[in-house]
Amino acid sequence: MEPSAPEEIAREPLFVVRNLDKVYGRPGRNSTRVRALDNVSIEVRRGEALGLVGESGSGKTTLGRLLVGFESPTAGSVLFQGRDIAQMRRAELGHFRNMVQMVFQNPFASLNPFRTVRDVLSSGYRRRIRRAELRTQLVEALERVGLHESMLDRYPFQFSGGQRQRIVIARALTVQPSVLIADEPVSALDVSVQAQVLNLFKALQRDLGLTIVMVTHDLRVVNFLCDRVAVLYLGRLVEVGERDEVINSSWHPYTRMLMSAAPNGDPEVRSTRPWVSSELGAAAPPEEGCIFAPRCWLREQLGNPERCLSARPESRELPVEITASPGHVVECHFAEEVPHYARLAEEQLAASDGPALPGMGSLR
Numbered sequence: 146m147e148p149s150a151p152e153e154i155a156r157e158p159l160f161v162v163r164n165l166d167k168v169y170g171r172p173g174r175n176s177t178r179v180r181a182l183d184n185v186s187i188e189v190r191r192g193e194a195l196g197l198v199g200e201s202g203s204g205k206t207t208l209g210r211l212l213v214g215f216e217s218p219t220a221g222s223v224l225f226q227g228r229d230i231a232q233m234r235r236a237e238l239g240h241f242r243n244m245v246q247m248v249f250q251n252p253f254a255s256l257n258p259f260r261t262v263r264d265v266l267s268s269g270y271r272r273r274i275r276r277a278e279l280r281t282q283l284v285e286a287l288e289r290v291g292l293h294e295s296m297l298d299r300y301p302f303q304f305s306g307g308q309r310q311r312i313v314i315a316r317a318l319t320v321q322p323s324v325l326i327a328d329e330p331v332s333a334l335d336v337s338v339q340a341q342v343l344n345l346f347k348a349l350q351r352d353l354g355l356t357i358v359m360v361t362h363d364l365r366v367v368n369f370l371c372d373r374v375a376v377l378y379l380g381r382l383v384e385v386g387e388r389d390e391v392i393n394s395s396w397h398p399y400t401r402m403l404m405s406a407a408p409n410g411d412p413e414v415r416s417t418r419p420w421v422s423s424e425l426g427a428a429a430p431p432e433e434g435c436i437f438a439p440r441c442w443l444r445e446q447l448g449n450p451e452r453c454l455s456a457r458p459e460s461r462e463l464p465v466e467i468t469a470s471p472g473h474v475v476e477c478h479f480a481e482e483v484p485h486y487a488r489l490a491e492e493q494l495a496a497s498d499g500p501a502l503p504g505m506g507s508l509r
């Protein structure tokens with residue numbers, strides 16, 4: 146076999162997720178079953194920061210947990226470097242568990258209150274290095290996340306929320322991972338420290354070449370950190386693409402709606418983006434048709450509203466002639482028409498001086 150060119154290795158996806166289903170609850174007991182992920186296929190590229198966005202209950206955390214192997218798929222597969230993680234044997238699984246680390250929302254809950262920073266960080270090194278080297282490594286580990294060696298013998302309660310999240314990240318880095326899966330890592334922090342922790346993630350991506358999967362409901366986080374964005378709705382991946390395209394010129398009505406309600410710090414943008422829905426909150430997924438059809442504010446304008454209610458759209462890649470970059474995937478029968486009708490609706494809205502549109506509330 147020919148050796149791969151370096152650029153091919155660089156482009157090789159780290160994760161390949163294929164037709165992933167995750168159903169919670171006992172089979173046969175329909176009323177208690179929740180389809181948290183429904184036929185999700187996506188790649189995570191080496192070195193990228195991929196944002197997973199969507200309202201509460203859309204399956205973001207579930208996808209994150211499947212990527213780290215905390216949960217197993219009901220159907221479909223998660224490949225890491227070409228290997229199905231469900232098929233990995235002990236040694237390989239151990240290696241995988243080091244390579245892929247997870248960071249959670251609440252740093253306090255993920256630190257043992259009775260262990261000092263030294264204890265927390267040492268366990269990641271102990272097996273690999275000699276005692277004499279340990280101190281140097283610990284100091285380096287702290288410095289990498291912007292903390293000082295004087296903090297080594299303190300306990301978690303002696304730190305602020307932002308510092309605790311740095312300790313959690315430092316602990317994850319002690320095993321030299323190549324991927325961080327972060328589930329809302331800054332949303333429990335004060336706004337003033339959120340930016341500092343996000344800066345840290347960005348530095349780790351840049352300086353250590355880490356791949357980052359960032360679960361978030363906050364568009365500011367996406368804007369700051371992510372190269373690509375994946376949008377989930379009721380367990381289905383409705384759109385994936387380069388960040389700027391997904392945020393500014395998306396081809397799915399749900400993404401448009403989500404972006405219009407997101408706190409992006411620009412009240413003008415928020416009030417001129419249209420979305421109309423009487424059914425707030427998580428609806429039960431419809432049995433057939435597009436998952437978003439019951440809430441779709443463009444359905445009547447788009448080509449064939451009946452089709453939206455009766456036929457589930459395929460996830461498909463849009464032709465590069467209409468997107469600025471390849472690999473833009475969307476699950477809408479009429480994606481090509483969305484920008485046009487969305488613009489019309491926005492213009493109509495800007496021209497009318499009707500009441501402000503209802504916000505979507507928290508996206509969490």
Ligand code: ADP
Nearest residue numbers: 169170179181200201202203204205206207208
């Ligand atoms: P998100 O992180 O986007 O808010 P989750 O992945 O946490 O969404 O949840 C997706 C859906 O799966 C929700 O309806 C949630 O109630 C359900 N769910 C998540 N975890 C479990 C579980 N362990 N048991 C049963 N249902 C669950």
Ligand code: MG
Nearest residue numbers: 205206207328
């Ligand atoms: Mg979640």
